[in-house]
Amino acid sequence: MAKVIAPIRLTPWQKAQAAMLYHFTSVDYLKGLHKLIGELISGLVGPLLETARTQGRDKVLVSEVWGDRNTARNWEYNAWPFLNDLQISLAKDIALRTSEKFRRTAVNESLRGVAEYSMDWATPDEERILQLATATISEYASQYDDAVNPYQNRWDDYCFAYVYPTFARQMLRMPKFEVRPDFSVLAGELPQRTGVYVALDDPHASLQFVWSGSDGVKLRMANTFNEIGLAAFAAVGRKSLWLDDEKMFAFATSEPYAKLFHDSVYLGDEPYPSLAPSAVARSAFTEKPCRWALVDIVPNEFEELDTSAETDTTQAQIPDRVASGDRFVQSGYYFAPAAPGSRRFFSAGEIAPSVNSSYGQTFWQWEENQEN
Known part of the structure; x- marks a missing residue:
């Protein structure tokens, strides 16, 4: 059978x-990005430049020292082409998808090029609106670019x-x-x-x-997850992991991690719980x-869509053996197979020691019998 x-x-x-991942890498998502660039060009940048021309702003911006560097004319001739080229590049990216070819977009490079040119021809409010629009596009594109990054x-x-x-x-x-x-x-x-x-x-x-x-x-x-990631998962729970500042701060300031994260979650003597998720994340992963x-x-x-993504009761997978030099995630009794009589209790956060042995690196195995 x-x-x-x-x-x-x-x-x-x-x-x-x-x-x-399927959403961010879809051709519809890529078309949405292409549409955002089109709306930026025709719905925001075009009208702004037309307003600058109508009001004659460039007449007071031309300088004997800087020439037309701060003018709308200079921005139109040098920054605008980055957006036009980006729109064409995204159209090519969409066409490549018919043959299942993927590549990172040129959004990051194009918007950096745009940012190099002076916006002194615009009012502060107009500049803020443009910056907000490009930041929104950059964040949108990053989801696609990170998913199709061929190198990392x-x-x-x-x-x-x-x-x-x-x-x-x-x-x-x-x-x-x-x-x-x-x-x-x-x-x-x-x-x-x-x-x-x-x-x-x-x-x-x-x-x-x-x-x-x-x-x-x-x-x-x-x-x-490495040992720190597993410990954070077990302490905070799936639903709150990375998203609950207070719980992440409580983990980051608990033993044995308080010293490791202190300078990342305190500014002087002032606690900043909002910094805890990213601080822990920088030390929580391995490959x-x-x-x-x-x-x-x-x-x-x-x-x-399960908006909870999992409940707080989900438990991390605790490794059943710990190499010397790593920290124990689970408190309990362990033994080193290469060292008879080595059974002993370790607390979560303790660093696994080495024992003198001809077998090389020491590994501490979880003891099935946890009675004292």
Whole structure:
């Protein structure tokens, strides 16, 4: 009789990550970016330049020393082309998607070029409006660019949590997903299918998007929790992790982490809980090789987006062995297999010691019998 393999089920948070990645890498999302640039050019920049011409602002801005550097004419001739070229470049990006080709947009470089030119020809309010519009476009584009970055997997648990509240407010439902272990691949290998992939051997590894073909991107190392990330997860819970400033501050100022994070969450003697999530995140992740499986979209089937993404009762996966030099995440009794009689109690946060042994690095194994 053939062996029946149980389906691999995604957690609510993994479903949310898959939904975000498929949304941010969709051709509709890219078309939305192209539309934003068009609206910026025709709806904001064009009218501003026309107002400057009508009011004759350049007449008082031409300088014997600086020439027309601060004029609307100079901005129109030098900054405006960056926006026009960006609009053309995005149209090409959209066309490339018909052959499943992906590349980072030119938004970052183009908007940096625009920012190099003087806006002294505009009023302070007009300049602020333009800056707000370009900042909105930059943030929008960053979700796409980070997902299709061929050199680095920039999405980790903190990044997903940071953008999730906005995403959840905009999306009432998401596709149903199916994990396809028949399309599995190791880190460092090209996928057979374009799409989102989930790590099969680490429940905390962030999902990633890759694509196949001659210009495809190989599966990258997994972004996952290290010992600090696991401890923060266990202390704060999935729902509050990275999003609840007070709970993250309480973790960052608890032992044994208070000294590590003190200068990041205090300015002088004044506590700043809002700094705690990013401070902890900078020390909470590591990379590891994993086997990945395709997360496929089930056609024409949807489910409601779980805005909680998981409950606070979700527990972190506690490692069953700790290498010397790492910190213990779970208090309890451990023993070193290479050192008879080494069983002892360690508190969470303690650094695992080494023992004299010819077996190399010491590993402390969780003791099944936790009675004293």
